[in-house]
Amino acid sequence: MSSNREFGILVAVDGSPESHAALRFAAQEATLRRRPVTVMHVVSPIVVTWPIEPVVTDFYQWQEDNAADVLRRSQETLQSFGDTELDVRIEVRHDGIVTELSNASRDADMMVIGSRGLGPVGGVALGSVSRAMLHHAECPVVVVKEGAVRATDRKLPVLLGIDGSPASEAATAFAFEEASRRGVDLIALHAWSDVAVFPIVGMSWQQREDEGHEILGERLAGRQEAYPDVRVVRRIVCDKAARWLIDEAKQAQLVVVGSRGRGGIPAMLLGSISAAVAECATTPVAVVRDGRHRA
Structure with missing residues (x-):
């Protein structure tokens, strides 16, 4: 196994029920493979073309607070898996979601991602990020739906x-x-x-x-x-x-x-x-x- 695949089982999280299902699958897979789990949350930058600095500052702070909350709940989900020897690593990235996940996939054994996230079109069966990962990830991608891991x-x-x-x-x-x-x-x-x-x-x-x-x-x-x-x-x-x-x-x-x-x-x-x-x-x-x- 190549030593530079530092992320092991890479799971992308956004706080949605699907991402928590992905976490449970990732924990199961990491236990089977005896590999670490890397929980990654990406904070996407916002681009504005007019001077609304107070609003932008507040939104930046909300993004950071939301990232901390998503990762906290993700760790709780992994802890509920019951494997005390599970090696869990946390990653927060600040750039485009697809770009960051694609780059990280180069150093992962597998990427696990929810079938859809908290995007504007919540009713679609396969979200834009998960669909993009099927095209661009540099490792196998597992798509997990809510309630799929029993x-x-x-x-x-x-x-x-x-x-x-x-x-x-x-x-x-x-x-x-x-x-x-x-x-x-x-x-x-x-x-x-x-x-x-x-x-x-x-x-x-x-x-x-x-x-x-x-x-x-x-x-x-x-x-x-x-x-x-x-x-x-x-x-x-x-x-x-x-x-x-x-x-x-x-x-x-x-x-x-x-x-x-x-x-x-x-x-x-x-x-x-x-x-x-x-x-x-x-x-x-x-x-x-x-x-x-x-x-």
């Missing part, structure tokens, strides 16, 4: 979406590691079609199923030997991959997807399937960009 879920499997592209290799490695750490099964799911058109005249489902098993065999080759403790359950489905992953996520403790795959524009950093799953799944979703996972 003690009763610890025996549920890890769910991996495999699309057959090389981009899913990093996600596969990550999923095996997570299943091994948790001591649970790994469900490897492959959807042979992104279009719900089954059945089509002249189409052989047996042939498609055989092709799917071949793809899974190729992508899982070597991983099962490296992780003999992980029982792998292979699933071949004929439908839109995102729909199956979102549905299967209800019976999983973590969903792992790659950053892009079949379909879409190769130059795009985030595929439509991973975006849809991160947006809609109620289970924590790890999005692993190709080349961003380092064992």
Whole structure:
């Protein structure tokens, strides 16, 4: 493990219920990995074009007071986790949120972030910051919704979406590691079609199923030997991959997807399937960009 990854499990907090759910996931992950948790809150600068110095000064003070309150409540959430040996570090940054989190992600094993924060559009399923991190973070990103981390879920499997592209290799490695750490099964799911058109005249489902098993065999080759403790359950489905992953996520403790795959524009950093799953799944979703996972 590279010594410069000083942040360990990096969790971004803003005081929202989602960020407290992210804290609980980060504490669980740090315990499994025996790594520190870095709690980061970013105070964004404000830009004004007219002389209202008293108002600006008051707002600056409110931001600092709010940062202190957010971090205090974050520490209380981590203390309630019950692991007295948890190494917790606190970071306050003053710059653009996306810029600071992106820079910090270079020195983190993983970033954990709430699905949405306290921004002006609170009703959106995936906030602007969490969406930006899926594109720009230099490490795997786990998106967590409020109420997504429950003690009763610890025996549920890890769910991996495999699309057959090389981009899913990093996600596969990550999923095996997570299943091994948790001591649970790994469900490897492959959807042979992104279009719900089954059945089509002249189409052989047996042939498609055989092709799917071949793809899974190729992508899982070597991983099962490296992780003999992980029982792998292979699933071949004929439908839109995102729909199956979102549905299967209800019976999983973590969903792992790659950053892009079949379909879409190769130059795009985030595929439509991973975006849809991160947006809609109620289970924590790890999005692993190709080349961003380092064992």
